[in-house]
Amino acid sequence: MTDIPRLIEKKRDGKCLEDDEIRTFINGLLPGPNKCVDDGQLGAMLMAIYLKKMNDRETTVLTKAMRDSGEVLSWPQEWKGKVVDKHSTGGVGDKVSLVLAPALAACGMKVPMISGRGLGHTGGTLDKLESVPGYNVSLSKEQIESALHHVGCVIAGQTANIAPADKRMYACRDVTATVDDISLVTGSIICKKAAEGIDALIMDVKCGEGAWPICSNVEDASKLAKCLVAAGIGLGINTVALVTQMDAPLGRAVGNALEVAESVRCLQNKGPADLLDIVSELGGELLDLVQPGQDGKARIKSVVRDGRALKKFQEMLNAQGVDSQLAQKLCSSVNPLSELCQAEHKTELKCPTKGYVIKLDAMNCALVTRDLGGGRMVAGQQLNHAVGLELLVEVGSEVEQGQSWVRVHHDGELTAQLRKTLDNSVTISSTKPEVKSRVLRKIP
Structure with a gap:
């Protein structure tokens, strides 16, 4: 024994x-x-x-054992070198996967993206996609392979046979205050990605006030990024990580249906610049890993610009259960949110003074969205896919006193406490800030 x-x-x-x-x-x-x-x-x-703590060797062995606790997916030989994925450590308004997966498929990649639900203050990719009526996240291996063959990308949940040890460990971590450990985080993330049978992986490690506590600054985020890259490489996956800034929400939308609508707008080449920039940076790095010398970043921008990525997104919706008419209307609408669930009320909050927006507090925006019903306070809580925030300004915007800076989508009353939290989320100064790239570091 x-x-x-x-x-x-x-x-x-x-x-x-x-x-x-x-x-x-x-x-x-x-x-x-x-x-x-x-x-x-x-x-x-x-x-x-x-x-x-665990050292790098222990972390890699732990990750491999977690992967090998269940099924490891395999793919047709002709796909060799083209099976890729991306993973984010979680941010606020982070809908990158919804844009990047179809963009990579449009570039000829196969993307078997196994995603998760909201955790803590961060939104979940599966929660967002389930705001599209009919979208099925529970796919078998056969259904995943069929979607990859016909579309090139799939975004689904973890099957019962993928990394079952991770499921048991994560449930225990959640109730024993052991979530925020670099080795345990690495094992949980990389074991599932390795079980996908991928050739290359790009990690988006968020850093700042809206990121995980273990990634509150660049140095700590870089430590996690290095651990993730080492474990990925240790399991035979060509892995690179970008450390990206998450002090302000990504894009203009925070909340499930709102983020889907913004993702469609981005795929229509009408989305916010910071979202397309991150999609292009991550996708470009990933393409350069598997097909060097072809300017991956430019390729990603090209398939968004000419509509090929949008076509793949529509095909993915169809392949995962969405009615073809609804998918077509959603992807062609000038107002994609009109095809999704909408909140009962919309309330705009005003700028207290004129000047330049120098800060939009990502954590406050996430907590307000959660408290409106758009995130889980406890496991299993029913989500309201319609609620959230629509930011009408961005860091660097010049604003006038009384100008609306956020539109709150809510059901029921917008309480005084939530208003106060939002009022404390925007900072305006007379001095225009320098707006820098969200990409802070590349690992290695």
């Missing part, structure tokens, strides 16, 4: 676990005759890792 308490004690005392010890512990989480780790022991090990 495996001596699980001895392994917990070893990590508790700050010692490194051997490769076979890590694999034994992960295998012990799985149902069946080899299950030997109970919930209390899992919680104890997670806390030991959280407090004493």
Whole structure:
């Protein structure tokens, strides 16, 4: 019988676990005759890792064992070198996946994007897409392969057979205050990406006030980025990370249906510049990994500009259950939000003075959207896909006193507390700020 308490004690005392010890512990989480780790022991090990940390070798072995706890997807030989994906650590208004996946497909890539739901203050890609009536995120491997064959991209949820050890570990991390650990975050992210059978991966590591607490500054975000890249490469995936700024929301929309509508606008080549810039930077880096020398960034911009990416998005909606008429209307509408659910009320808040917008607080915007019903305060909470924020200005905008800076989409009353939080979210100065690129660093 495996001596699980001895392994917990070893990590508790700050010692490194051997490769076979890590694999034994992960295998012990799985149902069946080899299950030997109970919930209390899992919680104890997670806390030991959280407090004493893992080195790069341990992190890579942990990630590989989590990947190998379930099914690893495989693809036709002719797709070799073209199966790619992107992952973000989570931000506010971050709808990059909705634009980037079809853009990559339009460039000839295969994108089996396994995404997640909202976590904490950050929005979830699956939650956003489910604001489109009929969109099915629960696909089998056969359905995923069919969509990749016919469309080139799919955005779906984690299947029951992909990284089951991660599911059990994550549920325990959520209730044991061990979510924000670099090794555990890395293992959870990379094991699922590795299970997709991808050739290359671009990581978007958010940094700033609207990012995870472990990524509040550039140095800490870079540490996580380096760990993610090392684990990805260790599992045979060509991996690069960009550290990107998340002090202000990305784009102008925060909230599920609002972000889908803005994504469609971006694919129509009418979206906010900062969103298209990030999509182009991430997509360009990824294309350059697998097809160097072809100016990946320009290719991404080209397929957005000429409508090929929008066509792929419409095809993806069809392949994942959306009525073809609705998909066509959504993608061709001058007001895509009109084809989606809409909130009962829209309330605009005004600028208190004239000047230049020097700050839009991403965290406050996320918390207000969550409290309106657009995010989960507790697991399993029903989402209101219609609510959220429509920013009418951006950092650097010149504004007049009394000018509207945000339009709140809400059902029921907009409380005084939420108004106050929003009032504290915008900062206006007489001095025009320097607006810099959101890309802060590239790793490696």
